Amino acid sequence: MTQENIKDKVIVITGASSGIGAAAARKLAQLGAKVVLAARREDQLKELVQELGDNAMYVTTDVSRRADLDNLVAQTITRFGHIDVLWNNAGIMPISFFEEGHVEEWDRMIDINVKGVLYGINAVLPHMLAKGEGHILSTSSVGGLKTSPGIGVYSATKFAVRAIMDTLREEVAQTIKVTTIYPGATQSELGHDITSPKIKALYGNLAAMPKMDEEAIANAVIYAISQPGNINVNEVVLRPLGQTR
Numbered sequence: 001m002t003q004e005n006i007k008d009k010v011i012v013i014t015g016a017s018s019g020i021g022a023a024a025a026r027k028l029a030q031l032g033a034k035v036v037l038a039a040r041r042e043d044q045l046k047e048l049v050q051e052l053g054d055n056a057m058y059v060t061t062d063v064s065r066r067a068d069l070d071n072l073v074a075q076t077i078t079r080f081g082h083i084d085v086l087w088n089n090a091g092i093m094p095i096s097f098f099e100e101g102h103v104e105e106w107d108r109m110i111d112i113n114v115k116g117v118l119y120g121i122n123a124v125l126p127h128m129l130a131k132g133e134g135h136i137l138s139t140s141s142v143g144g145l146k147t148s149p150g151i152g153v154y155s156a157t158k159f160a161v162r163a164i165m166d167t168l169r170e171e172v173a174q175t176i177k178v179t180t181i182y183p184g185a186t187q188s189e190l191g192h193d194i195t196s197p198k199i200k201a202l203y204g205n206l207a208a209m210p211k212m213d214e215e216a217i218a219n220a221v222i223y224a225i226s227q228p229g230n231i232n233v234n235e236v237v238l239r240p241l242g243q244t245r
């Protein structure tokens with residue numbers, strides 16, 4: 001992995017206001033990338049851009065709105081001229097059991113975790129195809145490889161990310177790199193919006209579970225982005241030692 005392959009790359013990150021996306025933005029900016037931060041919480045994005053300096057910008061974005069992704073891509077091109085990398089990382093995990101009927105939470109997970117990825121791909125693909133190069137990453141989850149009770153809809157959205165990205169890889173393999181990241185349990189704000197009493201009871205001692213820090217996932221993304229031009233890192237699966245599922 002070489003810093004030269006990161007330096008000056010224009011890298012757009014959704015879900016950059018906290019957790020994995022924010023940690024990766026810091027590391028990528030340190031390596032000389034131009035980072036474009038997208039999420040809904042403007043205060044947090046603004047603060048991070050102030051910390052990172054001139055090579056960072058933010059665009060307030062709700063990935064469940066197609067026009068917001070189109071705007072994100074357009075604003076990035078206006079400021080930096082082109083896009084090298086789009087990382088669809090935004091996601092939510094308000095998990096519950098089916099019998100609890102939290103249909104609005106299912107809808108939001110589908111809108112953000114699935115449609116958000118599709119809208120990102122749709123917004124950036126014409127630009128990358130015209131340029132004849134580019135790299136699209138998305139964050140799935142180990143829940144996108146294996147499901148378990150209580151995570152059915154979240155898991156379904158992450159299985160969908162896998163299907164979308166693997167199909168995209170086959171369609172654009174001649175010119176565009178496609179990478180799916182599958183993190184296991186990672187320290188972040190994910191799950192802060194869980195409302196299910198059954199999940200709360202089940203995962204009551206969640207804090208005691210082994211977890212990776214966000215930097216572990218940031219390092220995997222840096223590994224994928226920093227490869228030479230002909231190397232397409234398609235999938236990276238990471239779990240903390242001690243996580244079995």
Ligand SMILES: NC(=O)c1ccc[n+]([C@@H]2O[C@H](COP(=O)([O-])OP(=O)(O)OC[C@H]3O[C@@H](n4cnc5c(N)ncnc54)[C@H](OP(=O)(O)O)[C@@H]3O)[C@@H](O)[C@H]2O)c1
Pocket residue numbers: 014015016017018019020021038039040041042061062063064089090091092093112139140141142182183184185186187188189190191
């Ligand atoms: N932490 C884990 O254990 C783990 C494991 C596997 C996979 N993942 C995946 O990793 C990704 C990042 O999550 P994280 O762990 O870093 O959690 P996090 O700290 O909660 O970060 C989630 C990010 O997504 C953004 N987001 C949520 N809804 C959005 C929307 N509608 N539009 C734009 N941005 C939105 C949030 O920003 P705003 O609220 O400001 O919009 C935030 O920046 C997610 O896709 C998650 O599913 C995490």
